[in-house]
Amino acid sequence: MRLRRVAITGMGAVSPFGKGSGLLFDALLAGRSGIARNPELDQFAELGPRVAGLVRNLDVMEVPRKHRRSMSPMSIYAYLAALEAAAEAGLDEAALASGRTGLVMGSTMGSVRTIEEFFRAYLPDASLAQIKSMMFFRVMGHSVASNVAQALGITGRVLAPTAACSTSCVAIGLAYEAIAFGKQDVVLCGGADEYHPLTTGTFDLMLAASSNFNDEPARTPRPFDRQRDGIVCSEGAGVLVLESFESARARGVPVLAEVAGFASACDVSNIANPEPAPLYRCMKEALDCAGVRPEEVSHVNAHATATTRGDIAESRAIAMLAGDGVPVSSLKGHLGHAMAASGALESIACVHMLQKQMLLGTLNLDEPDPQCAMVDLLRNNSERAVSVIVKNNFALGGINCSLVLRGYDD
Amino acid sequence: MTDSQVIEAANKALAEEFELEIERMTPDARFREDLDLDSLDAVDMVIVLEKTFQIKIGRDPAILEIRTVGDMHAYIITKKRELEQAR
Numbered sequence: 001m002r003l004r005r006v007a008i009t010g011m012g013a014v015s016p017f018g019k020g021s022g023l024l025f026d027a028l029l030a031g032r033s034g035i036a037r038n039p040e041l042d043q044f045a046e047l048g049p050r051v052a053g054l055v056r057n058l059d060v061m062e063v064p065r066k067h068r069r070s071m072s073p074m075s076i077y078a079y080l081a082a083l084e085a086a087a088e089a090g091l092d093e094a095a096l097a098s099g100r101t102g103l104v105m106g107s108t109m110g111s112v113r114t115i116e117e118f119f120r121a122y123l124p125d126a127s128l129a130q131i132k133s134m135m136f137f138r139v140m141g142h143s144v145a146s147n148v149a150q151a152l153g154i155t156g157r158v159l160a161p162t163a164a165c166s167t168s169c170v171a172i173g174l175a176y177e178a179i180a181f182g183k184q185d186v187v188l189c190g191g192a193d194e195y196h197p198l199t200t201g202t203f204d205l206m207l208a209a210s211s212n213f214n215d216e217p218a219r220t221p222r223p224f225d226r227q228r229d230g231i232v233c234s235e236g237a238g239v240l241v242l243e244s245f246e247s248a249r250a251r252g253v254p255v256l257a258e259v260a261g262f263a264s265a266c267d268v269s270n271i272a273n274p275e276p277a278p279l280y281r282c283m284k285e286a287l288d289c290a291g292v293r294p295e296e297v298s299h300v301n302a303h304a305t306a307t308t309r310g311d312i313a314e315s316r317a318i319a320m321l322a323g324d325g326v327p328v329s330s331l332k333g334h335l336g337h338a339m340a341a342s343g344a345l346e347s348i349a350c351v352h353m354l355q356k357q358m359l360l361g362t363l364n365l366d367e368p369d370p371q372c373a374m375v376d377l378l379r380n381n382s383e384r385a386v387s388v389i390v391k392n393n394f395a396l397g398g399i400n401c402s403l404v405l406r407g408y409d410d
Numbered sequence: 411m412t413d414s415q416v417i418e419a420a421n422k423a424l425a426e427e428f429e430l431e432i433e434r435m436t437p438d439a440r441f442r443e444d445l446d447l448d449s450l451d452a453v454d455m456v457i458v459l460e461k462t463f464q465i466k467i468g469r470d471p472a473i474l475e476i477r478t479v480g481d482m483h484a485y486i487i488t489k490k491r492e493l494e495q496a497r
Contacts, residue, residue: 065428065429066446069450069451129457129460129468130457130461131457132453132454132457133450133451133453133454134450134454
């Protein structure tokens with residue numbers, strides 16, 4: 001069976017830098033940090049971290065109440081990102097409702113803030129009397145996918161993969177496969193998450209959250225750096241429009257880049273700590289899928305969240321794949337870890353890098369950890385030929401995934 | 411609480427809950443056709459009214475007959491009278 005080639009024709013982002021994929025890239029290019037002190041964390045004396053990357057100053061009234069009533073912030077972020085992506089791809093209402101347009105979007109879980117609200121209302125008297133009808137739609141596992149599909153009128157297949165930090169990378173991969181196999185012509189895909197202190201708390205309990213830079217938030221997280229001390233949680237949404245080259249040509253819309261390959265492979269060595277060999281296998285399978293040799297790769301955009309063990313394992317895996325011949329960077333230094341949104345936000349940045357023929361360096365990588373330095377760690381932005389990018393995301397639970405993105409020039 | 415106070419409080423609470431301009435809360439405005447509210451909004455309306463007026467509505471069959479803002483006012487006014495008489 002001949003697989004169809006898959007184009008990226010639209011992108012949309014909501015990030016700690018604000019609303020817009022262009023705005024996201026401009027902030028990354030300028031080396032800005034999206035991380036700030038989060039006073040909400042002060043109430044938890046038992047937790048170390050006091051920083052996060054929050055989405056601020058978003059006008060939620062842009063979303064009609066009819067749709068917003070069932071949305072928690074993550075769905076609002078995803079909806080606004082999807083609107084931007086659909087507009088860039090020139091998708092009108094008829095295209096969205098054609099049945100040939102689908103949606104694949106996930107989040108780590110449903111809205112934790114709404115779950116908290118539910119139990120605050122329920123537990124005092126074990127009564128459901130004060131529970132409003134919309135709570136369920138904000139906490140269900142496919143809340144983001146169904147809310148965005150309902151609001152945009154998307155009538156094709158709607159899937160909601162959940163794989164924590166790998167979620168949106170998996171979503172892009174599933175969208176790619178649906179189009180490659182001819183099941184859909186167009187798929188909006190990506191992921192979203194909203195911040196809750198519990199997310200920071202979860203990583204802190206596992207000794208994997210940054211707390212040494214609470215008074216200098218812009219200096220953390222520090223992927224691959226000797227002083228790195230863990231993840232900084234953030235929030236947002238990233239959405240890409242994928243479609244077959246035939247569809248893009250027929251609609252007369254420009255191709256921004258190509259999704260050339262995808263792989264997902266599970267690391268069963270440990271539920272939390274990644275090993276290099278399974279990460280290598282995942283990247284290699286994605287390259288094989290794309291028909292690309294390791295020496296043809298221009299850049300590996302790492303998952304690298306700035307945990308002690310994760311960054312070392314990923315560096316070793318990349319060295320197994322391509323030695324020190326491929327420049328590697330992580331965008332977590334700018335963005336923090338937007339969880340289910342991270343893969344899509346980082347993929348959007350990768351598409352901009354392919355278009356601009358430049359690579360973004362890793363923010364806060366001042367002194368590379370010798371245990372990571374067996375690969376070419378990129379500290380500064382650099383202009384160069386960029387044709388193929390491997391985008392990694394690895395999740396708790398052992399869910400590894402890699403995308404291969406290729407530049408496209410008409 | 412006078413009838414006009416009930417009407418004012420009900421309009422204010424529902425306008426806030428459903429993001430409606432208060433001027434649209436006229437007695438003849440129909441919830442579904444004119445105010446674009448549906449059956450799920452009706453569930454939340456009951457919760458908001460119970461909280462606003464400290465009354466128990468629950469699944470009172472009479473609530474299903476409410477079509478307009480005026481019907482809702484009449485329902486609350488009757489309900490409050492019944493409660494006062496019971497006391």
